[in-house]
Amino acid sequence: MNGIILTPRGRQQGLSLIELMVTLLLSSFLLLGILQLFINSNTTDRANSALARLQENGRIALDMVKRDFRRTGYQGCASPDMESLERSSRTFPLDAMGDQVEGAGTDNDTLLVRHAAPARIRLVETFPDTTIITGPGVGFTAGERYEFVLTDCEAVAIFTADVSAPSDNADPATEVEFPNKYSISNLKGFNNGPAPDLSTMATTEHTEFLRITEHQYAVRDDPTNNNRPTLYKGDDPMIADVDNFQVLYGIDSNGNEPGGTINWYNGDTLNTEDLRSQVSRLQISLVMSSPDEVADQANTQAFTIANLASNQLNAIADRRLRRAFNTVIDVRNRP
Template sequence: MERKRKAGSVSKGLTLVELMVALAISSFLILGIFQIYSNARVTDKVGQAVGRVQETGRVVLDMLSRDLRMVGYYGCIDPRTITSQSINVVALNSPITANDILDSSLQGFDVASGWAVGTQFDNTDIAADAIIGSDVVAIQRMRSSGVSVASEDITATTITLESKALGVQKDSLVLVANCNGGHVFRVTNDVSEDLILRHDESGNTQSVFSAWYGTDASVMGFVSSAYFVADTGRNGADGADIFALYRQYDTSTSGAAGFEVEEIVEGVESLQIEYGERVGDGNIRFVPASTDGLDMLNVESIRIAVLVSSTDNVLQAEDELTYSLLNESVVVSDDASTGLTHSKDRRVRQVFRGTINLRNRPISKDS
């Protein structure tokens, strides 16, 4: 039986006004959710950029610290007694000589207006690429991981090692030394399974050393490096230049001088260095490399500051800050082509500083 609908009980849908109110509320909710998502995305990008910048800063300080601490390391020879007679350099085309083995172990350069003509790095990638206003530091030392001598041939033209851990090859520059002295020479043979290193006159000024080395001696590889900041040639999403820390290392052979350059880590915009020199009154003064009267042989510690940036724009406001790096300030500029200026962009930037104590300096304990 059909029911009768009561009068006044007609079903109603949403009115136009109610629909518009519902749409407005929904729109506000959607916009709010989108804004939260957008802010979270920006925050995530900034967080990732900050993390990368901090990681880069730690890597740079750690790498420079490990290398600089070992400046002037020549095995167990006491750095306070080392002289040009302590280590004989017989290798052909060596980047060091007996007379400057101490002076060349640590060198600093302020590239204020151009590369200093006449240095050993003249006409190399450093001279061409190191950005103006950023510092360059050059280091020479022996590798800390040496291999003991097992025996020496009676003719003194070969050295036999205890193991293959040295990792040298033909034309490598190495030092054989005990605690009294040593010889820097070039390996002249293809290192074979019998662990023999030859040092004949094809790579050296003499094949017979002036000293005999027994089982109390060890052999170490030679390290010659220079660190500098340069333009990578790459650009960020905003089109701005990306800079990086580079290392130039010695690849010379008996026939010719040579250097290779490798990019260490991108995002480094400036490197500033001060050298802690022990002066006459016993105090240490920290000064730039260009300071008159600075004696690198009296440098016991080094201060480093680097300005690191992200590679892309992630901040909401442009960076117009001035950053203090030891004795220099890096300011914002429309022409950010030097180590003392940075672009007016939205990149994350942070300064990292460190002080490194040098272990192998020719300074007496009484000084």
């Protein structure tokens, strides 16, 4: 009987320990290379995503400040260069720009602006009691003191007053459009003195009764967002991750006539009432950063900003991405 005899040489041989170790070593090198490629790709993707978000946030931020600052000095249907009546609590256009704070060196500036806020408010009576009616969503806190603008487009009066608790508007002609009714009292004018004379104003449906709003724009840390630097509008956080906020004030050397040049002032040099009343442009710069540190190394880039003392903001040595966003805004409601 013939059979197959297996010899040691004909048997299947396994890997030796050395061969196995070499194979594992080569496989580890290959896996490390793939892992490094993945890490680099992920880091690049995070940086690109953060940069895209930063660019979009900057665009939105500029749109927001443009919308707000263009309202500066708005006083209803009255011409922007129409001065308020005698004894008014404020005189526009002068007081549309409040006292500004210029940051030392390249520190953050502070901007204060005022304007009348468009709202569905109608004046229905000035004597013996001053009475207003308001549309849905327009309300006042009883006992609080507010500042108002009254204009018939031919004259403007600005004054402060106390506002009563609301009652229902029972006038069938207006109750649907203006359901709330308020009485305002204790009218005061400049330096809390007598109010301007409102009897000279026509009280028709075209007469505008508006509330003055005042907003200060400043950068401070937001405790609700890990103390990140944030541009505040009054007490409300407006734009997060703003590392630097700068403002310059532009005055046309030729007034409203063509052919003039724009002279720029900062908060320190805009130091007279005459200058403040002539501001027609604002130059704004925002240096914004990504919320997280996504760069490979610390920043070394300086940024160009709207600052007369030094137009370069030194690099901030962390690994956040940063961009400077600059714009010039025409203040529409200025003479």
